[in-house]
Amino acid sequence: MGRYGAHDVYVTPLVRDFPICFPMLVLCFGVYYAVGQIYPRLLGDAFRRLPRGKRDDVVVRTVSIYNGVLMIGSAVCFLMNLHANNYHLDDDVYREIPYYRFFRVSIVAYFVWDVIICFAHKWSMAWKIHALTSLLGSYMLSFPFSDQYGSYYTGMFELSNIPLHASSIIRILNIPSFITAATACEFVFAFLFVIIRVIGGTYVTLSWLRLMLTKLMGSWRSGSDSVHDEFAVVFSMALIFVLQVLQYVWFGEIVKQIKERFFPQRSSKLNNKRVE
Secondary structure, three states: OOOOOHHHHHHHHHHHHHHHHHHHHHHHHHHHHHHHHHHHHHHOHHHHOOOHHHHHHHHHHHHHHHHHHHOHHHHHHHHHHHHHOOOOOOOOOOOOOOOOHHHHHHHHHHHHHHHHHHHHOOOOHHHHHHHHHHHHHHHHOOOOOOHHHHHHHHHHHHHOHHHHHHHHHHHHHOOHHHHHHHHHHHHHHHHHHHHHHHHHHHHHHHHHHHHHHHHHHHHHHHOOOOOOOHHHHHHHHHHHHHHHHHHHHHHHHHHHHHHHHHOHHHHHHHHHHHHO
16 A cells, blocks of 8 residues: 555656666676776786686775765765755655755666676675665665665765775785775774764664654554555665664674784684683
8 A cells, every 4th residue: 555556666766767777787887897807907917816706806896986986976965965954854755855866776776786796706695685685775765765864875874885895905906005005994994884884874774764664653543645655665664674784793793803803812712712
C-alpha cells in the first residue's frame, strides 16, 4: 500500500534517470579502463611488478577515489540543506534538495559498477553485502525519497573513502618516499570514519528510522497513505540498518589493526593466551 503503484516506485526512477545513470555507469567503466592503461606508464615498475590481483586492486580503488571526489558535491548539498534548515533535519521526506538529483543518480550508477566489480574480482562477502545493500538502498531513495538523509550517506559517508583507498594504493605500490603520506591518510580516514560513519551515522540513522517508523505507524493507524510505498519504506529501513551495522563491524576491524600496528607485543600476548 501507499500513494503510488509498483511501477511508479520501482520502474519510473530507472526510466526517468536513465539519461544520467547510464552515461555515469559508462564513465565508471571508462575510468576503470583508462586507469588500467595509464598506470603501467605512469608508475612504471612499481605497478608492473605487482601480481595481477594487486594491480586490479589498485585500479578499482582509484575508481573508488574518483567516486569519492565526485560525491563531495553530494556532501555539499547535504551541508547546504542543513544550513538552510538551521541545522535541523526536517520531517518532509519528499522534499528534494536543490542540485542533488545528479549525485543521487550518479551514486546508483557507481554502485552498479561496484557490484559487478565485487563479484568479478571475488571480493569478500562483507564487500559484496555492502555493495548490494548500497545499490538497493540508493535506488530505493531515488524515488526521490529522503534526500535530506540520503545525501548524508551518499555524500558524507563517501568522504572517508578517499584517504582509505589512497593509503591502500600507496602501501600496495610500496613506494618508500610515500609511506609517510599513507600513514597520514590512514589517520585522516580513521578520524573521518569515527566522526562521520560511527557517531554521525548512528545519529542520522536512528533519527531517520524513528521518523519513518512514526510515519508508518501513523499510516497504519489512520488507514491513510502517508508514505509513497510501505514495502519500499520498510525495505529501505532494513537496508540502512544493515549498512550502519557494517560500519560497526569495520570500526572493530580498524581498532584491531590499530592495536596490531601500535601495540604488537600486547596483541601477540593476547593471541597466545587465547591459544593456550
